[in-house]
Amino acid sequence: MLYFSPWKTVLIWLAVLAGILFALPNLFSNTALQSFPSFLPQSKLALGLDLQGGVHLQLKLDRKELVEARLESVRDEVRRLLRAEGIGYTGLSGRGQNVTVRIRDTGDVAQAREILDPLTEPVAAGLLGGGIVREIVITEPEPSLFHVEITDDGLDYRMAQAVAQTVEVIRGRVDELGTTEPVIQRQGTDRVLVQVPGLDDPERLKELIGTTARLTFQMVDVSTPVEDALNGRPPAGTEVMFSTDDPPVPYLLETREIVTGENLEDAQAAFDQRTNEPIVSFRFDGTGAQRFGRATQENVGRPFAIVLDNQVISAPVIREPILGGSGQISGNFTVEGANDLAILLRAGALPLTPTFVEERTVGPSLGADSIAAGEIAGIIGSILVVAFMFLAYGFLGFIANIALIVNVILVIAVLSGLGATLTLPGIAGIVLTVGMAVDSNVLIFERIREERAGGRSVIQAIDTGFQRALTTIIDANVTTLIAAVILFYLGSGPIRGFAVTLAIGIVTTVFTAFVLTRWMIAFWVRRQKPKELPKAPITLVPSGTAIRFMWLRRMTFTASALVVLVSMALFATVNMNLGIDFKGGSLIEVQSKEAVADTGDIRSRLSSLNLGDVQVQGFGSDRDVLIRVESQGAGENAEQTVITKVRGELESDYEFRRVEVVGPTVSGELAQAGTIAVLAALLAILVYIWLRFEWQFAIGAIVATTHDVLLTIGMFVVTGLEFNLSSIAAILTIVGYSLNDTVVVYDRVRENLRRYKKMALPDLLDLSMNQTLPRTILTSLTTLLALLALFFFGGEVLRSFVAAMIFGVVVGTYSSVFIAAPLLILFKLRPGALDRDDSEKAATARTQAVDLDAG
Structure with a gap:
């Protein structure tokens, strides 16, 4: 395995070179990148809102409002169709999703059925509904009585239309602000997600995208004093609306709309030439100009109202016919207010009034602080890990450090190539990847040391060490990858960014550890032809260590059971410090x-x-x-x-x-999604380990991991740390890390079961624990070094997240040794192995195995 053909060598280093080229643009400004040759990659990592500042909004469209609007529309259509044919009716009303109407003359029933039948024609929903949708169903529960029902499928179709239209309208409004790379997209069946990086005025954005902006022109009714309409009931065909003045002025308006904003062709902010006040000038399309011209020609001397979202902006008197199809709106605007109104009118009206159910705003100064904190934490964490690897492995640690640097470059390159957004949790994912990537190198190096201690030559030890470490590396990383994938699909926002970074880091880690590191070691062997493995400056675990872990199992089981029970009792009786993600x-x-x-x-x-x-x-x-x-x-x-x-x-x-x-809707959804994410991750990993090992291993791994999750929740209760969406990400990462550690131990147990078929199970487990102890300690320490750098230098926003991770690493290391392994005895992994009376043979086998391990 140490031989690499020339074409493999070329491919390996081409992959490294490609990674460098794709990561390189992140070191240059956008202006400098324009001078780069066109064939070179120029895409950079987009910074998330938490790093550069900006606004994240989630809007919800109210289905109830859609139902009411659709009900009114269908009722008006029924009225129009019956009146057009002169058919008498009574009791026309709407309730829920049904419009009811009774035909007066039974002789007109057949004709009424015929003219109402077109309402039931299906519509082609296309991409929105995926086929043919029947919006209306008409039934006759009794003679002369028609029930016109709006179907659920029809409402779903209309909601899909409304969401799609809302996305386009909001995109038009936000684009007018001149911001860079806004994200406006549909989310679910009734939500719209809006993210605007770099914007420092969230209130203006909310006002801009939250305004329905339905513009109408209606005549003012001067035949009845508005005070009489307020005190009594407005005459038929009229309604009372108030102006935007302070205090508001009431107007009695005709409900008939002369023209609407749908007929606007353009709207621009301008200044009145006489008063120099900000105004909005507008121009109608052909149809709108014709309607407006005819209305003003017929109503000279009467006032008409310009109405925006049921509020009267102004109500000028028509002095002469306005036939040019253009006009202006005045109303004590500021310059910014006139500009915003022009933007709203150009982009069009929203079909439904949106409700803001979630808002996350980060100011630019906090974003700059977050970038600085992330850079400092990343640099310090990397230095600590690199120094520790060199101290633990000497020259082999130097090779591992080169692989680690390439690993980080490849992660950044892939993120840049995908056009991904780097968030603060994403930086945490990179730093955590640096710590966890050491695990693969440690597994390989410890295997090489074991094979050398067993009497193999240096070349044979290196070759065999890589071969035997491959299976463990794949098993350990797949479990973490499962957690990352589930986190991506069930998470949201920055948590998905963390999952993407972690998943990419796992893939690049396998490449750099097993391919690049192996190539560099093979190159060193061919050049130097070493007679012995390089010495390390420090030794954390002396060779020949024979700690009797299984002897302690009753004490550790008892202690862990008590702590878990206390954690569950505290969780049930003490209110956890839930963040707004879960309680609103x-x-x-x-x-x-x-x-x-x-x-x-x-x-x-x-x-x-x-x-x-x-x-x-x-x-x-x-x-x-x-x-x-x-x-x-x-x-x-x-x-x-x-x-x-x-x-x-x-x-x-x-x-x-x-x-x-x-808001309460989103908080409930986040709590449910977080619980499902943890359970789904545990279930998926249970199935994977069951397929790869025996059922005892799968149950043992899940019990040990559940132990870690419960203790972590107990830690949140005891310390009072805020439990938020990032905490769910921390727990899922702990699940992956703990299982990673447990799988490494189980892999060695499985190997020793094949090698020592007659060794008592407790002795075999002790042997396996001691053989993997150097790897367990080294991996835990390097991961903790990276996390401690994040905890002390990564900023306050990440502190609770990292604190949970640190606790999880410590507990996960403990459970893989003192919980996961002893459970195999409890589940009688090898029946009969505990009942052998030949204790002398067991002791002899244990002594021989330890001696072999010590070399």
């Missing part, structure tokens, strides 16, 4: 514009806003404050009101660095 509410990070933030003053100022439970605490430096406001429990829009009130109270003295708002 608002989280706001502010930074004082002065020297020091006054938390007491903030608390007293916010307590007067009647927001319920408000928590104010220091966060990081003495200028930073974290504010948590409980869920308002009054619908999705109530959470947005919280942010508006807090901004109004604190914006003059504090910079808003981060805002997260999660």
Whole structure:
């Protein structure tokens, strides 16, 4: 296996060169990249909102509003069709998804059935519905009575249409802002996701995309005083609307719409030449110009109203016919307000009023701090890992470090090539990959040492070490990859970024550890022809170590069982510090514009806003404050009101660095998705280990991993750390790491079962534990070094996530030795092995195996 043909060598280094070329653009500015030759890769990693600042919004369209609008539309259509044919009817009403109408004359029933029948014609849903959809079904429960029912399939089709139209309208509005690379996409059946990097004015964006912007032109009814309409009932065909003035002015308007915003061809912000005030000039298309011209020609001297979202913007009097198809809207606009209204009118109206169910805003200053913190943590973590590998393996550690550097380059190259977005959890994934990538090299090097201690030559030891480590490397990394894949499909936002980074890191780790490292060692062997393996400056686990782990199993089982029971009891009785991801509410990070933030003053100022439970605490430096406001429990829009009130109270003295708002709908979905993610990961890994090993191994691995998950949850309860969406990612990564460690141990147990067929199972497990102990300690220490760098230098946002990871690594290492392995005895892995009376033979076999291991 140490021979590499020339073409294999070329392919290996071409892959490394390609990785360097795809990663290189990240070192240059966009301006510098323009001077690069066109054949070179120029795509860079896109920075997530948490690194460069920006706004993440999730909007929900209300199905109930769609039903009401569709019901009114169908009712009006039924009325129009019957009136057009002069058919008398009574009792026309709508309720739920049904419109009911009774035909007065039984002789007209057949004709009514005929003219209403076109409503039931199916529509081709195309890509939106995937086939033919029947929107309307008409039944006659009794003579002369028609039930016109709107079907669920029809509503699903209309909702799909509404979501698609909303995406396009919002895209048109956001593009007008001139922001770079916004993301506007459909999410689920009734949601739209909007991400705008680099935007520092979330309130303007919310107002811009949350406004329905339905523009109508309607005549003002001057035949009846508006006060009479307010005190009584408006005359038929009229309605009362209020202006945008303060205080609002009521107007009595005809419900008939002269023309709507759908007939607008263009709208631009401008200035009135007489008053120099900001206005919005507009121009109708041909149909709109004709309708507007005819209406103004017939109503000279009467006022007409320009209505936006059921509010009167202005109500000028028609002095003369407006036949040119253009006009202007005035209404005490600011320059920005006029520009925003023009954007809204150009992009068109939204089909339904959206509700903001989730908001995550990161200010540019916090984004810059996050980038700096991530870079520092990455550099420190890498230096610690590189130094530790050299101390543990000497020259072989130097080779492993080259492989690690190439590994990171390949991860960045793949992310850049895919056009992926790098988030703060993504940086954590890269740093964690650096720590976990050491595991494969450690497995190989420890195997090589064992084979050399067993009497093989250096070349034979290296060759056999790589061969025997391959299966363990694949098994160990596949379990982590399963967790990453499930995290990607069930996670959202930055968590998916973490999963992508981790998954790519696993694949590149296998390549660099088993292909690149093997090539470099083969090259060294051919050049140097060594007689002995390189010596390491330090030895963490002396050769010949024979710790009796299984002798301790009763104590460790008892202790672990007690701790797990305590964790479950605490979880059931003590309220976990759930973040807003799971219980809804608002989280706001502010930074004082002065020297020091006054938390007491903030608390007293916010307590007067009647927001319920408000928590104010220091966060990081003495200028930073974290504010948590409980869920308002009054619908999705109530959470947005919280942010508006807090901004109004604190914006003059504090910079808003981060805002997260999660409504009750999203929080419930996130909690459910997180639970499903953990259970799905455990189930998938259970099946994999069952197929690769025996059922005892699969059950043992799941029990040990469940032990780790329960203890980690107990840690969150005891420490009071916030449990949020990132914590689910931490738990799933712990699942992968713990199983990685357990699979390595189990792989050695399986190998020794074949080698020592008559050795007592406890003795065999002790032997396996001692043989894998150097790898267990080295991998845990390198991973902890990377995580500690993140904990101390990665910033406050990641601290709870990394703390859970550190705890998980320690507990996972413990469980793979003291829980997973002893469970094989409990499950009677090899029946009869414990009942042998020949203890002397067992002791002799153990002594021989230890002596062989010690060389």
